Amino acid sequence: MAALRTRGGPVTALNASLNWILLLCFWMSHWFPAGVSGSQPSDCSYYGLLKYLNLTTPSQVLQIIRPVQSWNHTTAVSLDMVMYGILDVDEKCQTVTSHIWIETHWKNEFLTWNPSDFCGMDKLTIPKSLVWNPDVGIDEDTSDSGSIREDPLLILMSSGEAVTTTRQRLTSTCQLNLLLFPFDVQRCNITFSSTSFDTSSLKLGTARNSSVITSLSDEFMITQGEWNLKNMQVFLYDQSNGNISVSKLRYTVWLERKPMLYVINLILPLFYLLILDLASFFISESSGEKLGFKVTILLSISVLLLILNDILPSTEDKLPMIASYCVSVFTVVWLSVLEAMLVGYLSKIDGFCCKEDQSSGDLQQDAVRHEEPAEVQEDTKAEAVKTVLPPDGLQDLLKGILDEVRAAQREAGRRDKPDAQEGRFRRLAKTIDCVFFLLYFLVVVTFLLYLCIIWMNG
Numbered sequence: 154m155a156a157l158r159t160r161g162g163p164v165t166a167l168n169a170s171l172n173w174i175l176l177l178c179f180w181m182s183h184w185f186p187a188g189v190s191g192s193q194p195s196d197c198s199y200y201g202l203l204k205y206l207n208l209t210t211p212s213q214v215l216q217i218i219r220p221v222q223s224w225n226h227t228t229a230v231s232l233d234m235v236m237y238g239i240l241d242v243d244e245k246c247q248t249v250t251s252h253i254w255i256e257t258h259w260k261n262e263f264l265t266w267n268p269s270d271f272c273g274m275d276k277l278t279i280p281k282s283l284v285w286n287p288d289v290g291i292d293e294d295t296s297d298s299g300s301i302r303e304d305p306l307l308i309l310m311s312s313g314e315a316v317t318t319t320r321q322r323l324t325s326t327c328q329l330n331l332l333l334f335p336f337d338v339q340r341c342n343i344t345f346s347s348t349s350f351d352t353s354s355l356k357l358g359t360a361r362n363s364s365v366i367t368s369l370s371d372e373f374m375i376t377q378g379e380w381n382l383k384n385m386q387v388f389l390y391d392q393s394n395g396n397i398s399v400s401k402l403r404y405t406v407w408l409e410r411k412p413m414l415y416v417i418n419l420i421l422p423l424f425y426l427l428i429l430d431l432a433s434f435f436i437s438e439s440s441g442e443k444l445g446f447k448v449t450i451l452l453s454i455s456v457l458l459l460i461l462n463d464i465l466p467s468t469e470d471k472l473p474m475i476a477s478y479c480v481s482v483f484t485v486v487w488l489s490v491l492e493a494m495l496v497g498y499l500s501k502i503d504g505f506c507c508k509e510d511q512s513s514g515d516l517q518q519d520a521v522r523h524e525e526p527a528e529v530q531e532d533t534k535a536e537a538v539k540t541v542l543p544p545d546g547l548q549d550l551l552k553g554i555l556d557e558v559r560a561a562q563r564e565a566g567r568r569d570k571p572d573a574q575e576g577r578f579r580r581l582a583k584t585i586d587c588v589f590f591l592l593y594f595l596v597v598v599t600f601l602l603y604l605c606i607i608w609m610n611g
């Protein structure tokens with residue numbers, strides 16, 4: 154200072170001290186706005202607002218008390234849930250894993266200000282931990298806490314309204330109805346409720362209605378996997394247990410399965426195998442491949458049954474239609490294998506019997522042969538007498554030929570006759586085959602029609 158004064162004279166010294174005073178004023182206005190500029194109409198700093206709201210030091214009271222001026226005011230908490238993704242539906246565990254986003258609004262009656270006092274500032278972001286938060290949870294939630302990604306901050310409006318958002322990978326229990334699998338539509342509940350406040354202290358509500366929520370979810374849906382979000386609906390109700398009534402907010406979500414994979418993987422192959430089995434009735438019995446073919450079909454079906462076993466839970470109260478379908482196809486093919494065995498067996502006994510029949514038939518034939526020649530010889534004699542008498546040698550020759558022809562005829566006749574006899578079992582086998590085929594065909598067609606009608610209408 155002394156050096157300045159000696160060098161630049163009194164004017165420069167005055168300037169320097171003015172600068173110092175201005176700097177001091179600026180500094181003071183920055184750090185002690187209330188003290189220095191309390192009379193000013195507007196304060197543009199966050200600090201001013203925080204100080205006004207008494208939030209500069211964590212206050213226990215603000216954290217533990219439901220933010221109402223009078224205890225009988227109800228805190229209205231409005232919740233909006235948007236579904237971002239359907240990640241997994243586990244039929245065995247009966248759970249649905251989804252990715253949701255929840256926006257929560259409530260009013261904090263202690264933290265209000267007039268924006269015009271603070272430079273028009275109408276919102277403030279503060280840590281959630283500084284103030285009271287509603288303890289709203291999801292009843293069906295079975296996810297671990299690690300899957301919740303809560304925003305640590307909270308937006309405070311000048312009217313006292315607080316807004317928080319939470320993203321969560323939610324695993325919720327949902328009783329899946331698999332009767333119409335894979336053409337099923339699942340209806341799952343996601344219920345919000347407060348664990349410690351009753352209806353008179355905390356009332357749940359929504360800011361948006363069902364159709365807006367559905368269209369928002371449709372718009373934001375990133376991944377749906379094999380599912381389709383069909384609809385979302387919001388219900389508000391009070392549930393009372395004993396004398397305590399709790400406000401609940403239920404989102405009902407309709408999920409529709411995309412069935413194509415199951416049709417390609419399960420239903421069509423089974424259907425084709427069934428058709429193959431039907432067609433195998435036309436394989437000739439003698440080729441001996443019929444039974445083997447049918448057994449192969451039976452094995453293929455059992456492989457498909459294993460796939461089904463991996464998907465469906467073993468709840469026995471309502472057997473899914475597809476399980477009945479698989480079991481029915483298996484049973485029908487199993488019956489047809491049995492039938493093929495029976496027919497094969499019948500044909501075999503027939504062959505066995507015929508050999509016996511043939512030997513007894515031989516004896517009869519021999520007896521016939523002993524009788525026949527007498528008549529034949531008389532016939533030929535008469536004919537021979539009628540005809541012009543050729544020379545003796547020729548007559549003998551002709552006679553010999555005639556005998557040979559008759560013998561051949563008899564031989565042929567003898568071979569034909571047992572065939573007609575042996576048809577008894579084979580005919581039975583053929584009848585069984587035909588009747589079974591018809592029955593089989595009718596049962597398959599009716600069953601498939603029935604399934605189609607149920608699946609399409611469901």
Ligand SMILES: *[C@@H]1O[C@H](CO)[C@@H](O)[C@H](O)[C@H]1NC(C)=O
Nearest residue numbers: 204205206207208263264265
């Ligand atoms: C902050 O605290 C002071 C005194 O403790 C009180 O007078 C004032 O009303 C409080 N401000 C708010 C916004 O609650």
Ligand SMILES: *[C@@H]1O[C@H](CO)[C@@H](O)[C@H](O)[C@H]1NC(C)=O
Nearest residue numbers: 327328329340341342403405
């Ligand atoms: C959803 O809630 C309604 C009403 O409480 C109930 O009837 C329905 O069975 C629930 N759905 C599931 C899948 O739990």
